[in-house]
Each structure stands twice: as structure tokens, then as C-alpha cells.
Amino acid sequence: MPFTTPFADRLNNVETSAIRELFKLLGKPGIISFAGGFPDSNMFDVDGIREAVNAALTDNPGATLQYGATEGHPPLREQLAQFMASKGARGVAANDLIVTTGSQQALDLLGKTLISPGDKVIxxxxxxxxxxxxxxxxxxxxxxxxxxxxxxxxxxxxxLIAEHKPKFVYLIPTFGNPSGALTSLARRQAILQMAVKHDTLIVEDDPYGDLYFGDAPPPSLLALADSVPGARERLVHCGSLSKVLSPGLRVGWMVAPAELLAKATMCKQFSDAHTSTFAQATAEQYLKAGRMPGTLARVRQVYAERARAMCQALRRELGDAIEFVEPQGGLFVWARLTGAGGKVSDGAVFAKKAIEQGVAFVPGAPFYATQPEHATLRLSFATAPIDKIEEGIARLGRAL
Structure with a gap:
């Protein structure tokens, strides 16, 4: 007899991820994928992580393998506060943040603590x-x-804030996913000022801010907040080690006003009790060992070379049939099909033709909450070496 218990009404509001569905098509032998949004596993500092694991199990094995505080492993919270201070957010103390199971959990906690049905979010x-x-x-x-x-x-x-008075505004100011856009310093300051002016909560998601290719990007909203009186009380900052150290550790964090942080901690107790203490202790030892700057330098160099190679190949192979802004950091090239010369102008159609040529990317329409732009697409350069990037883009040229 089939399962007949009705599901929660809230599930009517969501659909299966278009990206996850696309991954089901990637089993074809020889396919080159630009679809994923994850870092290159070949760039993981395996030796450094192994040393961090050993240090965690040597220094305090009982605590490393035991249950922990919902707010997070205290030594890791201290290290994360120092990590943010090194990037300009010097006013953040360990008690100002909680550790989350990836920054994805921080978003879920924001949903649980702030959103009631019908609330508006920008x-x-x-x-x-x-x-x-x-x-x-x-x-x-x-x-x-x-x-x-x-x-x-x-x-x-x-x-939009003045018109809709949203519960909060969610932004990825630094090398956004999927846009790759870098919010200028002037706009960052304007965002903080309007948060105070309109008494609006701003959520800054910052998983990519350390992956810059040239000059460092403008300071995060968190780092700038103290320069705008009242802004810090209206700001949430979500960070992650997934893109810069290892997604498998599932270590993220959230900085928020004290009352919101307390509610989020309560909801996290219901979800997972706490993020893996073993993973947290490993991350703490890694940060304490001082290996992160060297790791970031290597990753930035490799990703910069791949991004440059992808942009050059797109110009060479697709010409005026595609337009994009060359990324200054992050993992993605965000592009728009122009339809020039009668070529394909719909990202979803192009994605199917590309799969037939042995290359995959993600069409852009699903990344829009409203009014999708069907000509757009996202290409990740992070996981493919340069020769695969050049071959993959050549295949895209043949798919047009």
C-alpha cells in the first residue's frame, strides 16, 4: 500500500534543487563539469588537516570526542574571532558568534528564528x-x-526596503554565488547606513571573501559596521571554512545581535545539539597552527589562473554570443547569452545541448527568486584544470 500520510504544507513552497537534478546527468563518461559550486579537493591541505587532527586528539582527546556546547567549541570560537579580526572585524569577541554546521545551517537558523509565513525578505x-x-x-x-x-x-x-519593510535583507557582497559580483565600498557603506535609517536587519553571507585574485576586496560589512553608529546591532554575518579549508568539516559560524544569537542557539539545540566537536577541534588546531595564510595564497593563485583561462576561452570560442564580467575572486563566471548570430539564447536549452557535447554547467534561471533571466548561466572554474577548462569551453562553442 503506498505511503499516504500528508506532508507539511510548507513543502508546497519549495522544489527539488535544479542543480541536484542536473548532477544526475553527469554520469556520462568523459563529461567535463563546470556545474559544481565546490572547491577543488586537490587543493585541500591534507597534511595540515592531519596534523590538526593529531593535535586535537593529543591535546585534549576527551573534549575532542565528547558532546560539546551548542554555541560551539570555546577554543574554536576564540580562533574564529581572531580570524575575523585579521580581516578587519576587530570588535568581534568569541561570545558574539556561534559555530554552525556549515553556513547553510546559519541560513536555516535565520529562517527558524525570524521568518513567519508571509514575511517579506529581500x-x-x-x-x-x-x-x-x-x-x-x-x-x-x-x-x-x-x-x-x-x-x-x-x-x-x-x-524596496521603504516599500516592503522586510523582515531582513540577505546579501552576498563579496564574489556572490552565482553572480561573482563584488559590492563596492561605497555601496557597502550605503547598505549599512540604510540599515540604520530604516531599522532593517541585514544578513551578510561571506563564504567566498578570502578567495580574491588580486587586491583584497573592500572590508566586509561586519568589518565596516563599527564606522556606522547603530549598524552593528542590525547586522548578521555568516562565515564558513568550507570553501577555504574543507567542506567536509562542516564548520561555519554566525555573528549576530545577542538576542537573535540566543534564539538561534535554542533552535540549534533542537536540530543537532552542536556541530561536530571533532570537526571543531580540528578546525581550531588548524587555525592555531597558522597554516591558513599559506593555504589561501595557494588557492588564490590556482583559482585566479583557472578563472583567467576560462574567460579567455569563452571570448575565443563563444565570441559575441556570450557576455560576462571577469570575476575578481570566488568560484564562478556568471554569463549571459546574447543570441548573436542566431545562436542559442536560453540557458536551459543551452545546458541540454552542452550535455550532448560532454560538458555541464548550471542554467541561471533557478537562481532568481522572481523574474528569472533565462539567458543566464553559471560556470564554475574551481575544480577543472586549465586543459579541461579549455576543452570544455571548446565543447560549449560547438553546442551553440
Whole structure:
């Protein structure tokens, strides 16, 4: 007899991830994938992580293998506060943050603690697909602010805040997923000022900020917040070690006002009790050992070379049939098909033709909460070596 118990109504608001569905098509032998949003496993500092594991099991094996505080492993919280201070957020203390099971859990905790059905939330267009799904699961009405090469368009953002009075605004200011956009310093300051002016909570998601290719990006909203009186009390900052150390550790964190942090901690108790103490102790020992700067330097160099190779190949193989802004960091090239010369102009159609040629990417429409742009697509350069990037883009040229 088939399963007949009715599911929760909230599941009517979400669909299976288009990216996860695409991955089911990637079993074809010889396929080159630009679809994933993850770092290159060949770049993991395995020796450094092994040393961190050994140190954690040597220094305090009982605590490393035991249950821990929901807020997070205290020594790791101290290390994360120092890590953020090294990037300009010097006012953050260990008690100002909780450790989450990846920054994805931080988004879920925000949904649980802040969103009631029908609440309005402003997100970028495009934005992280899992954010759209997560906030919709809790019943949010999502409103889109457009993004250009300098990030969220702040004039439009302020108008939307004034009109809709959202529960909060969710932004990825530094090398956004999927846009790769880098919000300018002027816009960051404007965002903090409007947070105070309109008494609006801003959520800054920052998993990619350390992956810059040239000059360092402008300081995070968190680092800038103390320069705008009242902004810190209206800011949530989500960070992660997944893109820079190892996604398998599932270590992220959230900095938030004290009352919100307490509610999020309570909800986390219901979810997983605490993030893996073993993973937290490993991350703590790794940060304490001082290996992160060297790891980041290597990763930045490799990703910069791959991003440059992908952009050059796109110009060479697809010409005026595609347009994009060359990324200054992160993991992605965000592009738009122009349809020039009668070529394909729909990202989903192009994705199917590309699979037939043995190359995969993610069409852009699912990254929009409203008014999807069907000509867009996301290409990840992180996991493919340069020869595979050049071959894969050549296949894209043949798929047009």
C-alpha cells in the first residue's frame, strides 16, 4: 500500500534543487563539469588537516570526542574571532558568534528564528539557490533587488526596503554565488547606513571573501559596521571554512545581535545539539597552527589562473554570443547569452545541448527568486584544470 500520510504544507513552497537534478546527468563518461559550486579537493591541505587532527586528539582527546556546547567549541570560537579580526572585524569577541554546521545551517537558523509565513525578505537577483529554497520553506515572500558588477543596486534596495519593510535583507557582497559580483565600498557603506535609517536587519553571507585574485576586496560589512553608529546591532554575518579549508568539516559560524544569537542557539539545540566537536577541534588546531595564510595564497593563485583561462576561452570560442564580467575572486563566471548570430539564447536549452557535447554547467534561471533571466548561466572554474577548462569551453562553442 503506498505511503499516504500528508506532508507539511510548507513543502508546497519549495522544489527539488535544479542543480541536484542536473548532477544526475553527469554520469556520462568523459563529461567535463563546470556545474559544481565546490572547491577543488586537490587543493585541500591534507597534511595540515592531519596534523590538526593529531593535535586535537593529543591535546585534549576527551573534549575532542565528547558532546560539546551548542554555541560551539570555546577554543574554536576564540580562533574564529581572531580570524575575523585579521580581516578587519576587530570588535568581534568569541561570545558574539556561534559555530554552525556549515553556513547553510546559519541560513536555516535565520529562517527558524525570524521568518513567519508571509514575511517579506529581500534577496539579490540572482542569489544562492539554497537560500531561496530555505527561506521559502519557512513561508517567506521573497523580493528581488537587481545585481550588477558592483553588487546589489543600492538605490533600488533602499526603495524596496521603504516599500516592503522586510523582515531582513540577505546579501552576498563579496564574489556572490552565482553572480561573482563584488559590492563596492561605497555601496557597502550605503547598505549599512540604510540599515540604520530604516531599522532593517541585514544578513551578510561571506563564504567566498578570502578567495580574491588580486587586491583584497573592500572590508566586509561586519568589518565596516563599527564606522556606522547603530549598524552593528542590525547586522548578521555568516562565515564558513568550507570553501577555504574543507567542506567536509562542516564548520561555519554566525555573528549576530545577542538576542537573535540566543534564539538561534535554542533552535540549534533542537536540530543537532552542536556541530561536530571533532570537526571543531580540528578546525581550531588548524587555525592555531597558522597554516591558513599559506593555504589561501595557494588557492588564490590556482583559482585566479583557472578563472583567467576560462574567460579567455569563452571570448575565443563563444565570441559575441556570450557576455560576462571577469570575476575578481570566488568560484564562478556568471554569463549571459546574447543570441548573436542566431545562436542559442536560453540557458536551459543551452545546458541540454552542452550535455550532448560532454560538458555541464548550471542554467541561471533557478537562481532568481522572481523574474528569472533565462539567458543566464553559471560556470564554475574551481575544480577543472586549465586543459579541461579549455576543452570544455571548446565543447560549449560547438553546442551553440
Amino acid at each position: 534577496v539579490e537577483g540572482p542569489t544562492f539557490l539554497a537560500t531561496i529554497q530555505c527561506f521559502r520553506l519557512y513561508g517567506a515572500e521573497l523580493i528581488t533587488v537587481p545585481v550588477d558588477g558592483e553588487g546589489a543596486q543600492t538605490d533600488r534596495l533602499e526603495a
